[in-house]
Structures are given as C-alpha cells and as structure tokens.
Amino acid sequence: MDLLLHQALSGLATGGIYASVALALVMIYQATHLVNFAQGEMAMFSTYLAWSLMQAGVPYWGAFAITVVAAFVGGVLIERVVVQPVENSPILSLVIVFIGLLVIFNSVAGWIFTYTIKPFPSPFPEQPLFGNRYLSSHDMGSTAVTLVVLSLVFVFFRFTPLGLAMRAAAQNPVSSRLVGVRVGWMLALGWGLASAIGAVAGIMVAPVVFLEPNMMGGILLYAFAGALLGGIDSPGGAVLGGFIVGVLENVIGVYVGSELKLTMALVIIVGVLVVRPAGLFGKVHVARV
Amino acid sequence: MTGALLQVRGLRAQYGSTKVLHGVDFEVGQGGITTILGANGAGKTTLLRAMCGMVTTQGEIAFGGTRIDGLATESIVRLGVAHVPDGRGTFLDFTVEENLRIGAYIRRDRDGVQADYERVYAYFPRLKERRRQQAGTLSGGEQQMLAVSRALMLKPKLLLLDEPSFGLAPLIVQELFDIFRTINRRDGVSMLLVEQNAALALRLADHAYLLETGRVVISGTADAIRGDESVRRSYLGY
Numbered sequence: 001m002d003l004l005l006h007q008a009l010s011g012l013a014t015g016g017i018y019a020s021v022a023l024a025l026v027m028i029y030q031a032t033h034l035v036n037f038a039q040g041e042m043a044m045f046s047t048y049l050a051w052s053l054m055q056a057g058v059p060y061w062g063a064f065a066i067t068v069v070a071a072f073v074g075g076v077l078i079e080r081v082v083v084q085p086v087e088n089s090p091i092l093s094l095v096i097v098f099i100g101l102l103v104i105f106n107s108v109a110g111w112i113f114t115y116t117i118k119p120f121p122s123p124f125p126e127q128p129l130f131g132n133r134y135l136s137s138h139d140m141g142s143t144a145v146t147l148v149v150l151s152l153v154f155v156f157f158r159f160t161p162l163g164l165a166m167r168a169a170a171q172n173p174v175s176s177r178l179v180g181v182r183v184g185w186m187l188a189l190g191w192g193l194a195s196a197i198g199a200v201a202g203i204m205v206a207p208v209v210f211l212e213p214n215m216m217g218g219i220l221l222y223a224f225a226g227a228l229l230g231g232i233d234s235p236g237g238a239v240l241g242g243f244i245v246g247v248l249e250n251v252i253g254v255y256v257g258s259e260l261k262l263t264m265a266l267v268i269i270v271g272v273l274v275v276r277p278a279g280l281f282g283k284v285h286v287a288r289v
Numbered sequence: 290m291t292g293a294l295l296q297v298r299g300l301r302a303q304y305g306s307t308k309v310l311h312g313v314d315f316e317v318g319q320g321g322i323t324t325i326l327g328a329n330g331a332g333k334t335t336l337l338r339a340m341c342g343m344v345t346t347q348g349e350i351a352f353g354g355t356r357i358d359g360l361a362t363e364s365i366v367r368l369g370v371a372h373v374p375d376g377r378g379t380f381l382d383f384t385v386e387e388n389l390r391i392g393a394y395i396r397r398d399r400d401g402v403q404a405d406y407e408r409v410y411a412y413f414p415r416l417k418e419r420r421r422q423q424a425g426t427l428s429g430g431e432q433q434m435l436a437v438s439r440a441l442m443l444k445p446k447l448l449l450l451d452e453p454s455f456g457l458a459p460l461i462v463q464e465l466f467d468i469f470r471t472i473n474r475r476d477g478v479s480m481l482l483v484e485q486n487a488a489l490a491l492r493l494a495d496h497a498y499l500l501e502t503g504r505v506v507i508s509g510t511a512d513a514i515r516g517d518e519s520v521r522r523s524y525l526g527y
Contacts, residue, residue, distance in 0.1 A: 161394060168380055168391045175378035177362040178341065178371075179443060180395035283382075 006134050007250045013139035014208070014222075015246020016146030020201035021216075021223035022242040023153065024194035026235050031170040031187050032083075034094055035224065035232075036194070038101035040216030042078075043198030045105050046071040047206050047215070048113050050199075051120060060123045064203060068196050075195025079188040109213040120206035142204040149200050150239055153193070157235070166190055222249065222265070229269050231282025241280065245269070292319045294447055294479045295340070300348035302332075302339050309335045311503045312348065316496070317447065322473055322480040324490040324511070326524060327500035333483040334375055336500070337451050340481065341365045341372050352447070367395050371445035375452055377436040381425035385416055388424050388435055392442030401444065409438040412468050430461040437465070441472065448472070450482045454489060462486075466493055487524040491515045499524070 021039060028036040046067050053063035082101065086093055124141035157163035168176045169186035176183050202216065209215050222245050230241025245265055253261040272280060295317040302310040309332045317323040327333050339346045342362040350358040357365050366372075380388050389409065393402045410417035413434040419427065424435060433453060440448055450469070454462040470493060472478050484490035491497060497514040499507040507517060514520055 161390070164387060164391055165394055168383070168394075171382055172378065172380050174343075175374070175380060176391075177343075178366060178374065178378060179392050179439065180363050180366040181391070182363050 003254065004251065007254050008247050009134045010136075010139050011247035011250030012243060013135065013143045013246070014205075014250065015226075015243035016143045016150075017201045017205045017219060017242075018223045018226045018246050019239040019242030020146055020149060020197050020204075021219060022227040022230070022238040023150065023235055024197045024201075025223060025227050026232060026238040027190050027194045027197075029227075029232055030235075031190050032087075032094070034091065034098065036101075037095075037098045037220075038105060039194065039198055040220030040223075041102045041105035041109075041213075042071070042075070042195050043202035044213060044216045045109055046074075046195070046199035047120070047202035047211060048109055050203050051113075051118065051206075051211055054121065060121065064123075064200075067203065068199050071199035072192040072196040074192075076188045076192040078195070079191035083191070084184065084188070106213050113213070115213055118211040120203075120211045122207040138207055145200065145204055149197060153197065153235075162189075221262075222246070225265065225269050227279075229272055229279055231279030233283055234279065234281045237279055237281025293317065294319045294321070294353060295323075295481065296349075296351040297340075298349040298351075300336070300339060300346055300350065302335050302344050302346045304335075304344070309503050310339070310346075313500070313503070313505055315498045315505065315508065317479050317481050318496065320473070320477050320479055321496060322469075322482060322494045323496045323498070324482040324484055324494035325498050325500055326484060326487045326490060326514075326520075329485070330502075331500040332503040333500055334451055337372070337449050337481065337483050338374075340449055341370050343372075366443065369444070369446035370449065371440035371443040371447070372449040373433075373436045373440045373451060373453060375455070377432050379424045379427075379432050379435055379439075381423070383424055384421055385424055385427070385435060386420040388439050389420075389442050392439035393444075396442075396444060402442070405442055405444065409441050412441075412471070413438060430457050430465075433457060433461075433465065437468075441476075441478075445478060448478050448480045450480060452483055452485060454484065454486050462489065469493055487520070491525075 021043065024039050025035055028034070049070060050063045050067040053066055054060065058066065078101070082097060086097055122138040124137040126137070128135065128137055157167055165176070165181045166186045166189060169181055169183045170190070173183045205219060206215065223242060226242035226245040227238040229244060230237030230239065232238065248265050248268060249261050252264040256264055293316040297313065297315050300310055300313040313336060315323065325333050325336060335344055338344045340350065342360055342365050346358060348358065349356065352368060352370065357368065380391060383391065389406060393405065396402050415431055416434055416438060419431065424432065427435060437453070453465055466489060469480065473480060482490055482494060491511045491514060494511045497509065497511050498505050499514070499520060507514065507520060
C-alpha cells in the first residue's frame with residue numbers, strides 16, 4: 001500500500017509534465033486540427049537555452065523567466081514565418097512541415113550543444129520538503145510549478161477577453177473575423193503560449209531525464225497518449241489524461257515490470273478509446289442532418 | 290439620398306471563374322434601411338459578403354466617405370460594420386453570454402458594453418433566461434436573435450442582415466422585424482437587408498434594389514417598388 005501510494009504520487013509529478021505538453025498539443029490541435037510533432041523538440045531547445053543562460057551566470061529563476069519569454073516569442077515567430085504560409089495547403093504538407101521542424105530542432109541542438117548528456121539543476125532543495133517520505137522535493141516543486149502554469153492558462157482562457165478571442169478564433173474563424181478578432185494573430189499567440197508551456201515542462205523535467213537533444217521524445221509520446229485519453233479537443237481532458245498516464249506509467253512499472261510499462265499504458269489507452277473514441281472528456285460531435 | 294452611409298459603385302465579384310456580380314450600384318442612407326431583393330442565386334449573399342471583405346471584388350465601396358474595398362474583414366468590422374451572416378455564425382460551443390462578450394471584443398468602453406448587454410436582453414428576454422446555456426442548444430429562432438444581438442454588441446453604424454427570416458416561424462419573424470425597426474429608429478443603426486421574402490423586406494425598408502443574376506434591374510423607394518407591376522407579379526405574388 002505504501003509502495004502504491006509512493007508510486008502514484010511520484011507518477012503525479014511526471015504526469016504534470018505530460019499534462020503540460022498535452023495541453024500544448026491540444027492548443028495547436030484545436031486551431032489547426034493537427035498535432036504539432038515538433039512540440040517536444042521546441043521544449044527541448046528552450047531547455048538548452050535555459051541551460052546556456054545558467055552557464056553564462058544568470059540565476060536559475062532569471063534564466064527560467066527569460067527562457068519562457070523567448071520560447072513564447074519563438075513560438076509566435078514559427079507560426080508567422082513557417083506555418084502561416086502553408087496554412088491552406090493539404091494536410092500532408094503541414095505534417096511534413098511539423099516533422100521538418102522536429103528534425104531541424106533536434107539536429108541543430110545536437111550541432112550546437114552536442115549529444116553529450118548534461119546534468120540540469122533543480123531549483124528545489126535536496127532534502128525532501130516538509131519531512132514527507134513519499135516525494136522528492138523536485139517532484140513536489142515541479143508539480144507545484146506545473147499546477148500554477150495550468151491554472152494561469154485556465155484563468156487566461158476562461159476570464160480574459162484575449163483568451164475568449166483565442167478560443168473563438170480556434171472554434172469559428174469566419175465569425176471571429178466578423179466580430180473584429182484578428183484571427184491570424186490569435187493562432188500565432190496560441191503557438192507562442194504552447195511553446196512557453198512546453199519550455200516550462202522541459203525545464204522541470206530536465207533534472208529527471210537529463211539534458212540531451214532526444215530528452216523529449218518519450219515525453220511527447222506519453223503526452224500525446226494523455227491528450228488522446230482525455231480527449232484531443234478538450235484542454236481540461238488532456239491535462240487530466242496527462243496526469244492519468246503519468247500515474248499509470250509509474251504504478252505499472254512497479255507491479256508489472258518496467259519493460260512493459262509503455263506497452264501496458266498504451267493498451268489501457270487503446271482500451272478506453274475503443275469504448276469512447278473521443279476520449280474520456282472529448283466532445284462527441286453530433287451533426288444535425 | 291443625401292449623405293449616404295454606404296455607397297457602392299460598379300461592384301463586381303466572382304468565385305474562381307464564375308462571375309456573380311456584374312457591376313452593381315447601390316446606397317444605404319444615413320439612418321436608412323435598404324433592402325436587396327432577388328431570387329435564389331441572384332448574388333444577394335455574395336453582395337453582402339463583399340461589403341465586409343469576405344469575397345474579392347472590383348469596384349468602389351465607400352463607408353462613411355472612406356473606401357473600404359480591399360480592406361481585411363477585421364478592419365472593416367472595426368469601422369462599425371456588423372454582419373449577421375447566413376447560417377447565423379453562432380459560436381456553438383460558447384454560452385449565450387460568451388457569444389455576446391466576443392461580440393463586444395473590439396470595444397473598450399466598459400460602461401457602454403454593460404449598457405448594451407441590458408439593451409439586447411431587453412430586446413430578447415429569452416436570451417437573458419438562457420444566458421448560461423450553450424448556444425448550440427438554442428432553437429433556430431433563438432440563434433437568430435443571438436446572431437443579431439452579437440452584431441449589436443459591436444455598436445455598429447451599419448448592420449448587414451443576410452436572410453434573417455430564413456427557416457423561422459412567421460410569428461418569430463414578425464417579432465424579429467419589429468425589433469429591427471426599433472433598433473433602426475431608437476439606436477439610429479442603418480441596415481442593409483437581403484431577403485427572399487420581398488413583402489416583409491419592403492415593409493421595413495425605405496429603399497429597395499432588385500437583383501437578377503448579378504445585376505440591379507429595378508431600384509427606387511420601397512413604396513415605388515411595391516407598386517411596380519413586374520415586382521408585384523414575380524416577387525410579391527398578387
């Protein structure tokens with residue numbers, strides 16, 4: 001029982017990372033109906049930026065803030081420069097662009113920073129917080145950071161006019177233009193936000209998986225699974241799906257064996273999707289004929 | 290018509306190689322209501338879409354003395370042109386209230402926006418009852434009310450109405466058109482109304498244009514058009 005609790009709790013910490021990346025995926029998906037395969041590599045690149053800043057002597061939280069802002073600007077630029085020109089092309093062209101971005105970020109990171117695995121600092125103390133026996137302080141701290149980010153995103157989309165406009169632009173671009181929303185910029189902002197969220201996830205997970213150009217590969221896969229499980233068109237569902245996948249992964253790793261944890265996680269996800277194709281919280285689209 | 294709010298000269302529009310409008314001239318007076326009549330496929334919806342940059346056009350479109358042809362839809366909207374499109378353009382996943390909030394997106398006068406919520410809820414009390422309800426669950430009539438309300442939240446100078454009577458029960462249509470008249474008189478909103486129901490449109494409008502396969506064939510005051518022999522026989526049916 002103690003072991004289960006321990007594993008479930010530390011699963012929540014990795015789940016938070018999956019949830020963040022899943023949310024980033026869903027944000028792009030809602031606007032473009034495509035999964036941005038480069039989401040993980042963009043996060044990895046941002047993490048390298050944070051690392052470089054720290055190497056140059058910038059304190060941890062300063063590097064964190066600069067990186068998040070830079071990731072936001074980078075996301076906006078990528079949408080404007082690379083994605084926007086191919087917006088109306090066939091789906092396959094867009095898929096190729098996303099895969100191209102993935103490969104470019106991966107190899108440029110390898111070229112600049114080499115493929116050597118680097119340690120990445122955690123801002124949280126080494127001793128467990130509050131004398132608890134279950135969670136390392138980094139797990140607790142990164143979960144807290146993730147929860148803050150997710151809450152901020154929720155409040156932004158729910159209660160601010162700009163958040164409402166971004167949701168409107170993703171849902172109905174034609175009507176959005178008719179109320180004066182600049183739809184193109186809303187999509188670019190969405191990319192910026194997704195990229196910034198990914199950067200936070202990358203920085204939070206790097207002390208666990210260590211810094212290297214392929215660090216986000218597995219995470220993107222789990223995040224994608226989480227998004228599908230929760231519902232790829234439901235931000236809240238994707239976040240919850242990310243947490244569920246994180247916990248499942250950990251618990252299965254202990255009770256079934258770590259060789260099978262990815263397999264078992266995917267089996268459960270496929271099982272859910274067979275019963276509920278739209279995901280646990282996804283909207284079932286009903287068309288009136 | 291002196292001091293036209295909207296003045297259109299030689300408007301042409303096409304989809305691909307299919308020409309839809311072949312040089313159309315018309316005006317909407319300051320505070321006036323102009324209606325464009327015509328059968329299915331005459332180009333009415335295209336004409337309305339052309340007014341806010343949703344189709345590429347040639348010709349002159351002047352709004353309040355400024356050329357707006359070639360501007361992006363968002364920019365035209367920001368000048369005070371609100372469009373109630375065919376199909377109503379409702380944000381189906383939003384609540385009624387969120388639909389109104391997004392309607393007021395470009396406005397910065399908080400007090401004015403607050404007053405306008407009350408104003409549209411007074412026009413359409415049923416929307417107030419359902420303000421927390423998802424817009425996709427509304428009936429057709431309620432969605433049309435919501436589309437008009439969303440457009441009013443923009444505080445427009447000109448309201449473009451695309452077949453607002455389409456698919457609605459006669460009683461609801463009557464209610465809607467009475468409110469159009471009130472909005473026009475009390476709030477001074479000019480209107481460009483596209484309708485297949487000519488009798489209904491001519492009762493509301495002061496000027497009318499009859500569109501046939503992309504050309505204006507008859508134009509004049511609503512009274513004159515109502516008295517026109519050929520219009521009466523082809524479009525009014527008596």
